[in-house]
Amino acid sequence: MKAFQKLIAPLVSRVLTFVLLALCVNAFAQQPHTLTGDIRAHKNFHSNILKNDREVIVYLPPGYEASKRKRYSVFYVHDGQNLFDGATSFIPGQEWRVDETAERLIAAGKIEPLIIVGVYNTKDRIDEYTPAADAKYKLGGKADLYGRMLVEELKPFIDSQYRTKRDAEHTGLAGSSLGGLASLYLALKYPNIFGRAGVVSPSVWFAGKHIVHYVEALPKKPNVRLWIDMGTKEGRTPEEAQQSVDDARLLRDALVKKGWRIGKDLSYFEAEGAEHNEAAWAARVESILTFLFSRKM
Numbered sequence: 064m065k066a067f068q069k070l071i072a073p074l075v076s077r078v079l080t081f082v083l084l085a086l087c088v089n090a091f092a093q094q095p096h097t098l099t100g101d102i103r104a105h106k107n108f109h110s111n112i113l114k115n116d117r118e119v120i121v122y123l124p125p126g127y128e129a130s131k132r133k134r135y136s137v138f139y140v141h142d143g144q145n146l147f148d149g150a151t152s153f154i155p156g157q158e159w160r161v162d163e164t165a166e167r168l169i170a171a172g173k174i175e176p177l178i179i180v181g182v183y184n185t186k187d188r189i190d191e192y193t194p195a196a197d198a199k200y201k202l203g204g205k206a207d208l209y210g211r212m213l214v215e216e217l218k219p220f221i222d223s224q225y226r227t228k229r230d231a232e233h234t235g236l237a238g239s240s241l242g243g244l245a246s247l248y249l250a251l252k253y254p255n256i257f258g259r260a261g262v263v264s265p266s267v268w269f270a271g272k273h274i275v276h277y278v279e280a281l282p283k284k285p286n287v288r289l290w291i292d293m294g295t296k297e298g299r300t301p302e303e304a305q306q307s308v309d310d311a312r313l314l315r316d317a318l319v320k321k322g323w324r325i326g327k328d329l330s331y332f333e334a335e336g337a338e339h340n341e342a343a344w345a346a347r348v349e350s351i352l353t354f355l356f357s358r359k360m
C-alpha cells in the first residue's frame with residue numbers, strides 16, 4: 064500500500080496543480096472589464112532601444128473631443144495593465160481605479176483635466192525599473208534604457224497622437240514598488256522632461272538602497288514636485304514592514320536635506336495598515352492626483 068501511495072503521489076500532485084491553474088485561468092478569463100471614460104489602446108508599441116513590444120493604454124479626460132484646441136498635461140504611469148482594468152490587472156479584479164478617480168476629481172474641479180498614459184510592463188520588468196543591478200539577486204540595472212524609451216520613443220509618440228502640453232511642468236511620471244523606484248530615478252535624471260513624480264511604495268532596499276545614495280549625490284536640487292508614500296504593513300513580517308517604513312523615511316530625509324520642502328514640493332504619507340498591493344494603491348490615487356495635478360497649481 065505504501066509503495067502504491069508513493070507511486071501515485073506525484074500524479075495526484077500534478078492533477079491538483081493542473082486543476083488550480085485551470086481555475087486561475089478561468090477566473091482571469093471571466094473577469095469583466097472595468098474601463099471608465101474615453102480609453103484608447105495602442106497595442107504592440109515597439110521600442111528600438113529596448114528591442115521589445117508592449118501595450119500602451121491612454122485615458123483621455125472628459126471634453127477632450129469637444130475642444131479641438133485645448134491641450135493637456137500628461138501623466139505617465141508604469142505597470143499600465145493595473146491602472147484601469149480589472150480584467151488585465153496582475154491580480155484579477157484588483158486595479159488602481161485611476162480612470163474612475165480621475166473622472167470624479169475632474170468633474171468636481173479638484174484636479175486639472177489630464178491625459179494618463181498607462182505603460183504596460185514586460186517580462187523584463189525588474190531590469191527595466193531599476194537603475195542599478197542588485198548583487199544579491201543578480202538582476203536589475205536597465206532603468207537608463209527604459210528611461211530612454213520613455214523620453215526618446217514613447218513621449219514623442221504620445222505628443223504626436225494627442226493634444227499634449229509638452230513641457231516638464233505639465234508632464235508627470237509615477238509607479239509603485241519598483242515602478243516607484245524608476246519614477247523617482249528618472250524624474251531626477253530628466254527634470255527637463257518630468258516635472259512631477261508619484262513615488263508609491265518604492266522599493267528603496269533594492270541594490271543596497273542605491274536610490275538614497277543617488278539622491279545624496281545630486282549636485283543640486285532639480286525642480287521636481289514629488290509624492291512619496293509607504294504603507295505600514297508592506298512586508299511579510301512586522302519586522303519587514305517596519306524596515307519598509309524606515310527606508311521610506313530615509314529617502315524622505317535625503318530629499319529634505321537636498322532642499323525639498325514637505326507640504327510644498329514634497330508630500331510624504333504613511334498609509335496606516337496598508338499592504339503592498341493594488342487595492343492599497345487605489346486608495347491613495349485621489350491624494351496622489353490631487354497633490355501632483357491640483358487645479359490650484
